Each structure stands twice: as structure tokens, then as C-alpha cells.
Amino acid sequence: MARTGSNPVITPMSTMEATQFAAEQIRKAIIEGHFKPGDRLIEQQLTDMLDVSRHPVREALRLLAREGFVELKRNKGASVSAVEADSVTEVYNIRVALGKLALDYLMATEDRLSATDLKRLEKLANNAVRFAELESQEETVHNDLEFQQAIIDATGLQRTIRYFSELTGDVRRFNNLLGVVYTDRKGDAESYVMKLFEAIRDRNLREAHAIWQAKFAKAAERYLSIIERGNSDGASKII
Template identity: 85%
Template sequence: MNADPIMAPMSNMEATEFAAEQIRKAIIVGHFKPGDRLIEQQLTDMLDVSRHPVREALRLLAREGFVELKRNKGASVSAVEAASVIEVYNIRLALGKIALDYLLSEEGRLTKSDLGRIEKLARNAIRLAETENQSETVRNDLEFQQAIIDATGLQRTIRYFSELTGDIRRFNNLLGVVYTDRKGDAQNYIMKLYEAIRDGNLAEAHAIWQAKFAKAAQRYLSLIESGQSDGASKAK
């Protein structure tokens, strides 16, 4: 009997990843809303793929927390719960500290190019805080965070942090957060964080990163607990 082959032939994996990506994007932007049923045949028709990849995509999205699967009821879009917000922010908080420890614990690890990118995004934050469109502020902030993570070159840290950005975008779109002090946030949590990184001040960088993420999570949790947002549910 021949041994199992090391390399397997191509399967439905690419179709599954495609379907998952498209459904995930639709959930993030709010095309599919919390509680909406995700019917396999409809998704198959929309995505022009067979049913099996769609079924596997829904299972994948259920593991990511975007979809809820119930026996005999099928799939539906998950509501945003306080526990999910806390989990996502705690993970990103921890990954950020890993990145800061790596970058600032040894001189020369942070390249001039990476520091320049971080500085540019920090200065963009100050400029964008003066505009009316807060969506650009959010986009720039997520890029700023990712730039710090990317600068490490630590592939697992980069991948895990990046994968959770979709959750942050979904929280923001679904809960409708209004940022009332964008100028203060840009100065206190972005520009000062850049300056701490530039100066190699690890303790200060840790403190600002911690405060930044605590404030961000609290914004979402307040909306969930107050019941002001559709599609969010309180922790039981």
C-alpha cells in the first residue's frame, strides 16, 4: 500500500476562501445584518460557486465569529456582543505589546523607512481630525496600528493582528460610533505614541497603547450596554 502523498491535489479550498472573503466583506459593510439568515442556495447563486464551498465558508466564518450556526436553522449573521469586543481588543492589545517589545528592546530593529511610515500616518491623523469625514480618520488609525505591527516583520503577529481588523471595521460600522474628540485622540493616542516609539521609550509606548485600546473598547461597550445600537447584544 502506498503511503499518503505529502502534496494533495487542488480541492475546493480556493472556492471556499473566495466565498468566505465575499460573505465576510458583505457582513463587515452591513449588507448582511445581524440576525439575517444566510441561505446556502442564495449564496451559491450570488457567488457562482458550488454549494460545498459555501457551506465550508459559513463554517469558517462561524469560527471567526461572523456567523452563527444552529442545528436545523442554518446560518445567520451574528450580533456583536460585549464579550466579542473584549476578546478582540484584548488580543490586539497583547499583539501590539509584543510588537512594541520587539521593536524597542534592541536598537536598530525599527528601520528609518518603517519609522517614516508610522510618522506619516501619525501626522495624517492630526490633519484628518480637522475634517468632517470621520471614516478617513478610522481608516488612517487602522493603518497606523498595522504599520507598527508590520514594522516587526513577525509574520504570525502581523497575520493575527491583521485578521482581526475586519472585526474592528464591523464593530465600527454596525455600532455607529461617533468620535467626539478626534483632535484629542490624534494628539494623545497617535502622535504621542509615534513620539514614544521614535524616542525608544518602551514604557511610555506601552502605556499609550494600553490607554488607546481601553478607550476604543469602552466606546463600543457603552453602546452595547445602553442598547443604542441595532444588532448588538448585551453580555448575559
């Protein structure tokens, strides 16, 4: 093998890298609904599918259990977690808090929101109105998540960015699993995206906070209503 000094140019995947790889692949399959709530996640099958050893798969399942995607039970192994009302409430409460933190930071001084970031938000806000006219809601959902993340990204606060981004996986899973249908996309685009952009542009912190809170409260309410009615497989209500 070619070498540079005493170090090989190509090195094998470490256990940590293999664990992260396995976790990413399993998480993606759960978010996209390929692994459904209640499905057993058998280590040997996963090692064969991912072409990694058993230890990284075991560690990946433990990591995903901490994230809430997987449930581990003694003598029963791992299975895909159900979407519960408490999980939805927790995820949205955290996203609300992180968003308000981001808005506070961006509006603390005039120079924190760059012209480039403001232009990106304006483009996404305009897209929200435009995509609301399309028959499919897929572009609307994707654009809305990107708009939310763009606000967070504009802060440059790495922990806030990371935590918010990680929770987006939960939101995508809620949406895919619960099958939310957005019946007033134009109204939502105007009330919760365009008006939020305008509040940020005009440095109206109180208005931005109010819209952000209302936007996420309505989103959580949609999911909780579906869980309450029991209209979706794999969703449950904590009693």
C-alpha cells in the same frame, strides 16, 4: 487547451480556493453591513450569488463561524452573529496583547525599527492630526487602523501580523454596526497617535505600552457603552 509539458496553463478553481473566495465575499458583506445581525445566510442563495458550488459555501460558513461572524444552529442553518460585549472585549484584549508584543520586539534592539518604517509611522501620525480637522471621520478611522497595522507590520513577525490583521475585520464591523461618533478627534490624534509615535521614535517602551493600552481601552469602552445602552441594532450584552 494550450499546455506546458503535461500541465494545463489554466486550471479550474480548487475547492479550497472556492471556499476561501466564498468566505472572503461573505465576510466582506458582513463587515460592511450588507448582511446584518440576525440575517439568515441560505446556502442556495449564496451559491447563486457567488457562482460556486454548495460545498465551498458550506465550508466558508463554518470558517466564518469559527471567526465569530456567523452563528450555526442545528436545524436552523446559518445567520449573521450579533456583536456582543464579550466579543468586543475579547478582540480588544487580543489586539492589546499583540501590540505590546510588537512594541517589545521593535525596541529590543536599536536596529529593528527601520528608517523606512519610522518614516511611515511619522506620516500616519501627522495624517491623524490633519484628518482630525476634516468634517468626516472616515479618513481618521481608516488612517488610525493603518497606523496600528504599520506598527505591527514593522516587526516582520508573520503570525503577529496575520492575527492582528484578521482582527481588524472585527473592528471595522464594530465601527460600521455600532455607529461610533468620535467627538474629540484632535485630542485623540494628539494623545493616542502622535504621542505613541514619539514614544516609539524615542524608544520609550514604558510610555509606548501605556499609550497603547489606554488607546485600546478607550476604543473598547466606546463600543461597550453603545451596547450597554442598546442603541444599535444587532448589538447585545451578555448577561
